[in-house]
Amino acid sequence: MKNNVGTIIRKEFARFFGDRSLVFTSVIMPGLLIYVIYTLMGSFLGDKVQEKIAKDEQQKTEFISPLTADEEHLLDSLQEVRSTAYNEYEANLGTSDEDELGHLLGNLIPMLIIMLLFSGSMAVAPTAIAGEKERGTIATLLVTPMKRSELALGKIISLSCFALLSGLSSFLGIILSLPKMLNIGAEEADQLNLALPYQTSHFALIFLLIVSTVLIIISAISIFSAWAKDVKSAGTMITPLMLFIMLAALTPMIGSPSSPLLYLIPVYNSAQCMASVFSFKVELLPLIITISANIIYTIGAVIALAKMFNSEKIMFSK
Amino acid sequence: MEEILRVEGISKTFTLSKKQQKIEHTHSSHKVAVDNLSLTAYRGEIFGLLGPNGAGKTTTLRMLATLIKPDQGNAWVDGCSIVSQAEQVRSKIGFLTSELKLEDFFTPNYLYNFFSDLHGVDPATAAARKKTLFQRFGIDKFAEVKVANLSTGMKQKVSIVISLVHNPDIIIFDEPTNGLDVLTARTVTDFLQVLKDEGKSIILSTHIFSLVERLCDRVGIIIDGKLTHCDTLEAVCQGKNLEDRFFEIYKELKGDQE
Numbered sequence: 239m240k241n242n243v244g245t246i247i248r249k250e251f252a253r254f255f256g257d258r259s260l261v262f263t264s265v266i267m268p269g270l271l272i273y274v275i276y277t278l279m280g281s282f283l284g285d286k287v288q289e290k291i292a293k294d295e296q297q298k299t300e301f302i303s304p305l306t307a308d309e310e311h312l313l314d315s316l317q318e319v320r321s322t323a324y325n326e327y328e329a330n331l332g333t334s335d336e337d338e339l340g341h342l343l344g345n346l347i348p349m350l351i352i353m354l355l356f357s358g359s360m361a362v363a364p365t366a367i368a369g370e371k372e373r374g375t376i377a378t379l380l381v382t383p384m385k386r387s388e389l390a391l392g393k394i395i396s397l398s399c400f401a402l403l404s405g406l407s408s409f410l411g412i413i414l415s416l417p418k419m420l421n422i423g424a425e426e427a428d429q430l431n432l433a434l435p436y437q438t439s440h441f442a443l444i445f446l447l448i449v450s451t452v453l454i455i456i457s458a459i460s461i462f463s464a465w466a467k468d469v470k471s472a473g474t475m476i477t478p479l480m481l482f483i484m485l486a487a488l489t490p491m492i493g494s495p496s497s498p499l500l501y502l503i504p505v506y507n508s509a510q511c512m513a514s515v516f517s518f519k520v521e522l523l524p525l526i527i528t529i530s531a532n533i534i535y536t537i538g539a540v541i542a543l544a545k546m547f548n549s550e551k552i553m554f555s556k
Numbered sequence: 557m558e559e560i561l562r563v564e565g566i567s568k569t570f571t572l573s574k575k576q577q578k579i580e581h582t583h584s585s586h587k588v589a590v591d592n593l594s595l596t597a598y599r600g601e602i603f604g605l606l607g608p609n610g611a612g613k614t615t616t617l618r619m620l621a622t623l624i625k626p627d628q629g630n631a632w633v634d635g636c637s638i639v640s641q642a643e644q645v646r647s648k649i650g651f652l653t654s655e656l657k658l659e660d661f662f663t664p665n666y667l668y669n670f671f672s673d674l675h676g677v678d679p680a681t682a683a684a685r686k687k688t689l690f691q692r693f694g695i696d697k698f699a700e701v702k703v704a705n706l707s708t709g710m711k712q713k714v715s716i717v718i719s720l721v722h723n724p725d726i727i728i729f730d731e732p733t734n735g736l737d738v739l740t741a742r743t744v745t746d747f748l749q750v751l752k753d754e755g756k757s758i759i760l761s762t763h764i765f766s767l768v769e770r771l772c773d774r775v776g777i778i779i780d781g782k783l784t785h786c787d788t789l790e791a792v793c794q795g796k797n798l799e800d801r802f803f804e805i806y807k808e809l810k811g812d813q814e
């Protein structure tokens with residue numbers, strides 16, 4: 239069989255990477271912008287973190303300083319007792335820090351990731367579908383013997399790659415600016431990494447979740463874009479979708495779902511699963527439901543998009 | 557004579573939006589664009605579909621190219637039904653109409669290769685064919701210029717070439733010389749003659765009488781979606797020139813109504 243999906247993907251890649259301003263606005267700018275903004279924010283936010291660290295130091299010295307005033311013969315034993323107490327305190331401090339930070343990241347980062355993936359998708363999908371319809375270039379494709387499903391699949395795969403790149407750029411922006419945002423040096427950043435024992439498996443899970451989320455978001459935007467008569471009205475039609483995605487991305491702050499069936503809700507499921515990975519509460523069943531549901535929805539969307547490409551009412555209405 | 561295209565009673569009615577009703581100056585919400593149209597075209601001939609603006613020429617050709625489906629009737633392109641074998645029909649025809657645009661961002665060279673791939677033409681054949689077609693239309697000098705920067709005439713030439721990447725036996729061109737200056741139009745019509753000499757079958761629509769007289773073996777006159785006459789050029793003209801004959805037909809039809 240001819241590989242028409244590959245041909246479409248290659249064309250979309252040539253289009254995307256051949257256009258420097260498109261690459262700049264959708265890949266380079268998001269990461270750069272986030273880096274700059276977060277670094278600036280860090281100088282304000284960082285003060286608070288410094289305060290907390292200072293407070294911890296103070297507590298530490300309160301524990302240790304009275305020791306020097308003690309009687310000589312009591313010194314050894316007392317020091318032993320106290321340092322044990324301190325060690326316990328510090329151990330507690332450590333775990334509670336991890337919990338707190340894990341919780342914070344667990345709520346914030348999924349929201350950030352999903353919003354960034356959404357804006358990345360918005361940068362590429364409406365022009366590639368509603369734009370082609372508006373400019374009449376999709377009609378030229380539709381008179382070739384290529385199957386509509388091949389066109390739909392080719393579009394969704396390539397657009398997902400671009401949205402992923404855009405999301406990756408934003409992600410790098412966050413990671414690189416995180417130490418600056420917390421106003422800490424490289425050494426402390428290392429300590430932070432130790433305090434938050436994320437493993438390769440966590441990152442692999444996050445990556446899987448990101449890919450399945452990108453597919454879902456690109457699918458939804460593509461369907462709206464195919465429906466719309468031009469890029470502008472696609473933007474208007476996507477507004478409710480954007481609200482839904484924003485709300486879904488925020489839900490980890492409120493709580494986790496009561497029933498595993500709720501993991502069938504797209505975007506909401508990704509946000510919840512990402513949150514669970516970041517806060518070290520990964521469960522297998524929700525993850526499996528989420529990823530397989532997202533993949534099934536994407537297949538459904540490819541079929542729906544192919545049907546839309548085949549519908550003269552949708553493609554050629556005046 | 558071998559039949560290459562048989563159209564049997566195809567009709568197409570569009571639903572008009574409020575905005576379109578205003579543009580068309582009508583209060584009815586439906587527009588019969590093509591009304592029970594039948595015709596036959598033969599292999600190796602040029603068939604001209606002649607009609608005024610809004611007669612239904614483009615709609616007819618879009619149905620033949622399977623971009624839109626007829627409400628009624630059917631047509632067979634080289635034996636393949638436009639209703640049930642759309643993909644086969646698309647691989648047999650080269651279709652050109654003004655609504656088919658090329659992506660501004662790409663060069664003629666890139667687009668030629670891209671559409672060759674979609675049609676499954678093997679690269680060696682595609683390269684050889686590209687060379688001859690680009691030379692014939694003078695595209696070779698502009699092969700690496702983005703479509704956005706090409707003149708209207710050059711764009712149209714590239715569109716023609718792109719519609720022929722798969723060397724189709726049946727060529728369906730909707731007003732191929734529209735918007736072209738006389739020189740470019742001449743290149744296009746000369747090329748149609750060459751294609752005919754190569755044994756291709758051509759269906760073209762136009763409202764230019766001289767084009768039909770010069771090129772077509774057979775002509776169909778379409779007015780208000782109905783095919784009023786369909787025969788060899790000589791039989792339709794009845795010894796008169798085509799333009800006079802057309803107005804005669806038009807008056808016969810419209811005179812009764814007004």
Ligand SMILES: Nc1ncnc2c1ncn2[C@@H]1O[C@H](COP(=O)(O)OP(=O)(O)OP(=O)(O)O)[C@@H](O)[C@H]1O
Pocket residue numbers: 554555556570571572576580587588589607608609610611612613614615616763
């Ligand atoms: N998608 C559509 N929706 C509604 N009406 C349409 C649509 N396409 C065509 N029409 C109407 O159908 C009629 C026939 O149009 P068509 O384009 O086939 O005419 P034509 O013979 O090609 O005219 P022209 O010489 O102007 O190109 C016109 O009245 C047109 O307004």
Ligand SMILES: [Mg+2]
Pocket residue numbers: 613614615730
């Ligand atoms: Mg027309």
